[in-house]
Amino acid sequence: METLVLIVHVLLAAGIIALVLLQQGKGAEAGASFGAGASQTVFGSSGSTSFLARITGLLATGLFVTSFMLAMVAKDKANAVSDAGIPAAELIESSAAEAQEPELPALEAEKAPAPESDIPTAD
Incomplete structure (x- = not known):
């Protein structure tokens, strides 16, 4: 279930990015006065602005819902x-401790005499 929600979430995010890039800016309507009439648009005389804005809003709502579910x-x-x-x-610390090498056991101190040193001493 989590994987399905995550896949839908990523697809919605990609859809929002694509729709935002497809939308025209506010200054794009200035070209209509130079002969680019709205009668030739695919989405009708109002243009694609309201259609793309509605779809973007729906995708944003879906993205919010999937974010909440995740x-x-x-x-x-x-x-x-x-x-x-x-x-x-503690779970994080224990997993980090398992990844480290185990401690080596301490060697028992033997009762052997200390080795003689090559360094001269001042007597």
Whole structure:
């Protein structure tokens, strides 16, 4: 379920990016006075502005809903970890500790005499 929501979320984000790039800026209507009439547009005499704006709004709403759903899934996963009795901070520390090499056992000190040194001493 989470994977499906994530895929839809990414597709909605890509759709919003594409629609925003397709929309014309505010100064684009100035060309209509030079013979580019609105009667030749695909979306009718009002142009594509209202159509693309509506679709962008719908995709933005969908993106908001999927973001909310993904946040709820993340919260449920965090609660599942804490319900197991493992705080999230300890879980991270324990996984980092497992990745490190284990400590070597300490050698027992032998009762051997200290080796003689080559450094002369002042007597």
